[in-house]
Amino acid sequence: MLINQGDGSKKPRRRGIKRLLTEWVPHGHLAAFLNYYLESGHLVPEPFIWYCFKVLTEVALVCWNGQASATMAPGWEHIVNTDIKPDNVWLGAPDPTEPMEWARRYPQPKVGDFGMAYRTHHGLDDRNNEDPQRRRVNPPDFQGWGTRGHMPPEMFYRNAKDNLHYGHNPARAQQTVDRLNAILPHTPLPWPNPWPADVPPDNSGVHSWTMVWEIGMIIWCMLATMAYGSRGVGQGKDYNLDIIVDFSGGPRHDLPPRMESGGNPLRPAYSGRLVELAFRCLEVLPTDRIDLADLWKEVCEGCDDVGAQFVDANGNRTWPNPVTYVPDKYPLGQNVLNDYYT
Structure with a gap:
């Protein structure tokens, strides 16, 4: 196959395959786990x-700073994962060496699928990068990326037609665009440097605050026993929505x-500390959200x-309530297929 070089010349197209081998994750993903809890009518234990x-x-802090620290590792470039969602959180075998002893009885959460994680930060104009795969502007080139129901406002398209493809309610799609243009306006390129004191800061790009919102939505899904932030699959009347939050006003x-999917308040079913921390992640304006390092x-x-x-x-160790999860479907050396929860 030949590809056009843009100047009229052509060259053979090179194809390659890369494989990344990881450990076996036997207990499925968080979305399936939450679906089970939704159908059973039980709440997920708070310690889990x-x-x-x-x-x-x-994981988000390591993406951002190269280490689990408020300071950035030398030579590191910020990474923003734009697709953190329940079915990208996998459940590995319980870790007998987990430093938090009480967590050793739980399947080990693992974040996977970094196909939409990018080296970028808000305000980065990377159009002249020597690597063609990195020639993006942040914003606006990250609008519309991610998964519906798990996209913070800075990742929404700024036109109603495109947002409709993400399941937005047609009656509110234009309201969403108008509101986001008002509260998260884009400053035209080239950006002023230094930024004028009388110009409101532009916070409309993806940044560490994007991952904070995505994490908050996953935690809300766990609190509410909802597998996704969309699709209207909940049991309660308030969950018959196209998207749980669409920022239309x-x-x-x-x-x-x-409230959880059965219609009961999140508090006192869960501690105020946990619930309020999750909602601090979910503020509409990026700068109103809790900082990633503070989180x-x-x-x-x-x-x-x-x-x-x-x-x-x-001083003896006691244990929190267990969780129900699917066992290993393909246990080594056994001729069985486990597809039930225990």
Whole structure:
């Protein structure tokens, strides 16, 4: 096959295959796990949600800074994963060496599928990069990327027609565009440097704050026992929606409901600390969301406090409620096919 070079010349197209081998993850993904809990009518135990919260935040921080730290590793370039969602969180075998002993009884959350993770940050004009795969502008070249129901406002298309392809309600699609243009306006290129003091800052690109929102939506899904932030698959009347939040205006469309799929309030079913931390991730304006490094600090402190609850008066380890998950469907050396939850 020949490809056009743009100057009239042609050259043979080169094809290649790359393979990435990872460990076997036997217990499926978080979306299937949440579907089971949705259908069974049970709530996900809070300690397991904290465990997932910590893993998700750590992975995002490593993407952003190259290490689980508020400071960036030398030579690192910021990475933004634009597709963090429940079916990209896989459940590995429980880790007997997990430092948080109480979490050893749970399947180990693992973030996978980095096909939509990019070296970028808000305000980066990379059109002249020597690598053609990196020639993007942030924003606007990251609009419309991701998965519906798991896209923060900075990733939405800025025209109603394209948003309709993502399942937006036709009655509200143009309202969403008008509102986002008002609260997250784009500054035309080239960007002023230095930025004028009398010009509102442009926060409309993908950045660390994007991953914070995506994490918050996953945690909300776990709190609400919803496998996705869309599709209207919930049991409660408030879940018969095209997209849980479409930012078309008003509290109902900016933040997900503070109730689980059965229609009961998230609090007191879950601690205020967990619920409010999740909602701090889900603020509409990127700069109103909790900072990624601050989120890491708070999640670590929350997990420490969870661990302190499971030690008796004599200092002996006790255990949190277990979770139900599908066993290994293909156990090594056994001729069985497990497709049920235990």
